[in-house]
Amino acid sequence: MSESLNTVEIGTGNNENTAGPDRPELQEAIEEFVAAGFAGIQLRVNDEHGEWVGSAGVSDLGENAKPATDGRFWAGSVVKTFTATAVLQLVAEERIGLDSPVAEHLPELGLDERITVRMLLRHTSGLFNYTGEYYEDGTVVPGIPATGKDWVDNRLRAYQPQELVELALSKPARFEPGAGFSYSNTNYTLAALLIERVAGRPYGEELGRRILEPLGLRDTVLAGAVTDLPEPHAHGYYRYQDGDEWKVADVSRQNLSMLLGAGGMISTTRDLHTFVSALNGGRLLPAPLLAEMRTPHGELGYGFGLFVQDLGPDGGTVYHHNGGAPGGYGALMYSSPDGRRTLTAGLTTGDAETNPAEVFPVALDRLVKAVFLAGRSAN
DSSP: OOHHHHOOOOOOOOOOOOBSSOOHHHHHHHHHHHHTTEEEEEEEEEETTEEEEEEEEOSSTTOOOOOOTTOBEEOGGGHHHHHHHHHHHHHHTTSSOTTSBGGGTOGGGOOOTTOBHHHHHHTOSOOOOTTOEEOTTSOEEOOSSOSHHHHHHHTTOOOOHHHHHHHHHTSOOSSSTTSOOOOOHHHHHHHHHHHHHHHSSOHHHHHIIIIIHHHTOTTOBOSSSOOOOOSSBOOOEEEEEETTEEEEEEOOOOOGGGGTTTTOOEEOHHHHHHHHHHHHTTSSSOHHHHHHHTOOBTTTTBOSSOEEEEOOTTTOEEEEOOEEOSSSEEEEEEEOTTSSSEEEEEEEEOSOSSOHHHHHHHHHHHHHHHHHTTTGGGO
């Protein structure tokens, strides 16, 4: 696939700093991410009080400037929600069925004929994850270079989606189709290939036509062998071991093709807000398919490209999908059921010796509660 057919024009954006009502609790919540070891974070919240944007930390190690609140970032697995939405639009048009065998549309891949479209979107196909499998007994079966020095050295390599799928199919399945749940990037790269085959257009072009262009998401890129984040952007860093030595690399440059349909995405907090608000507001899917998308399955509560989280009697339900590039970057995307209350954020890691992921859940929980529990009694 040529890059020219699989990228969407990147807009210039706005150079925001902070905006909206005074929300000290939100600023305090994002400062907690920096205290936990992240280099920086930019946050956008939309709710009944209006829109609030802010940032904390630094855009570049050794400098004082905060991350721009309209900055671009590698958004990772957030793209799975976009991919699932496009597949469900094809279902709505009766061009494909949720319970259709994927092999009927992609016969050349040699897929197990029991694997359905529904199984791809729910991560119940059992297919090996081409970025590596981590088993309950501690066994690790590697896939493409996705961690450590191997990833740093290979992060600009261009991949074709077919080779990623072929690698996955060369490994034993984790379980029989439909017999369990296992989060696998392979499912969503296959979903991207399915979109291409059914729609007759490259994945990036089709999602541009269906989602990005109608919603005006000019700062989002979903496909192609793009390696450079456009300005403005914060720098992301990755700490890794090289022999006996620990090193820190600026990994702002990565190759988007590594995770087509599954994690290859550049976006902004504004574009993620616009998308997730439109999705949950019913603007992208018919109500019955949106309801199916948001029906939780398995112990992690995964629907179709969305996690379903119950915040308890005071918070209700939120729908979300977060993401992370293999190194340096992360993204948050949360929404209320009606799409009127959203939280979107971009994060960068720095040179902290402690792993920020170990304390990330505590900071995330505080932030989500600050956004989705605040003012509930007044609603």
